[in-house]
Amino acid sequence: MEKVIDVQHLRKSFGNNEVLKDIDFSVSKGEVVCIIGSSGSGKSTLLRCINLLETPTSGEIIYNGKNILDDKHNIYSYRTKLGMVFQQFNLFNNHNVLSNCTVGQIKVLKREKEEAEEIALKYLENVGMAQYINAMPRQLSGGQKQRVAIARALSMEPDVMLFDEPTSALDPETVGEVLKVMKDLAKSGLTMLVVTHEMGFAREVSDRVIFMDKGVIAEEGKPEEIFNNPKEKRTKEFLHRILSNN
């Protein structure tokens, strides 16, 4: 299958704390990959390295056959190809819902306002937030904010969507509405890379699950394999811990 993103020998250190240790992995077109693992294992750092919110210490990130860590590469246009959804939503506080979804299209992709609004409305419709186009972020609930954040990322029409624990900051009642949106997206064939603590979601939706532990990929495979027959001892321990808590 065609690889959208191919990460090779990726390392990242903060000072002398090596957080990612020689990571190799790739995401293929249309694939839904979930990353699980205990707190501090480097899941967010990996995701943030992929869209260069963190600068990797060494390694390669191949996108469209080119290593984006080469000096000459235009990181701004690369980032438009990756949609990012944050745990804390990070909607633009000074823009209303519609404008949150159009400002990137207009200013970065140089789309016309009308076209941008049409596209934004389409995705806001998909996440069930089209009625709220006039609302400011502070007027929305957490689940609504996160759905707008998803629409904002989708409006850029990226090749891959990155999600960093999109439901971790939500009230238990609103987790469902966001997961529902993400499930629909997964079914629609979108390429997704999702860091999550929602094991039910990972099991149900993903094509592949990656278990990270202390900066390495400890185990990866189909969700049935990982959840039903984990090979590694640490995977078993992690799953046991997290599933007995829920």
Place this chain on the structure above:
Amino acid sequence: MSLKLMADIFINNWPMFMRGAGMTLLISMIGTIIGLVIGILVGIIRTIPVPEKGAKRTLLVIVNKLLSIYVEFFRGTPMIVQSMVIFYGTAQAFGIQMNRIMAGILIVSINTGAYMSEIVRGGIVSIDHGQFEASDAIGMNHMQTMINVVMPQVVRNILPATGNEFVINVKDTSVLNIISVTELFFQTKSIAGATFKFFEPYFIASIIYLIMTITITRVLRCIERRMDGPASFIMAGNQMQVERPEDIVYKKNKDR
């Protein structure tokens, strides 16, 4: 001293008081606005991420150094002294005398700019880091992030501080009388000199200053509230349902 005397002095000299007040307001308003612009520009430049190496790094480091010297210099010296240095300094250096009003605006602007730079920097630092990350993630560069996301929020947040600078400027333009700018204090001094009365003209001037500063504070409060927008929002789609049958009939008739 009597109320009658006070009234007489005002009635006989009110055009001068008003012209002085107008000049004070003009210089302090333009000075505050230009100062805010300077502060925003300095703030944007000072927050450009410095690359690890290369010519751009050297340039940025030098520019940042110059900017902090600018801020330090103008915050650390009295405006009355700056006025003399700039007005007579340029006269000596270039052999030309600056227009006094222009000189006044220049001095107030760069002075306010120095203070606003620090205020803007504080404003930028206080913006949630997530706003920068979301801008980065969507592919914006530093300038786009600043213009579309950060500065609108900073300007809203520093509006009270800017209003404060404006009020300070209204009062502090009085030092410009040292270079004979015809602002309110200068005019009052002339009136006092002509009438040989001191308490009354200055008392009138103080009232005028007070009216100006209080008005500015009120107006800025209003602008702040306007910028915050309404507390509630209109659901899209519901607007359509608001259309009543009579509206549709009206529209049809209009089209014909």
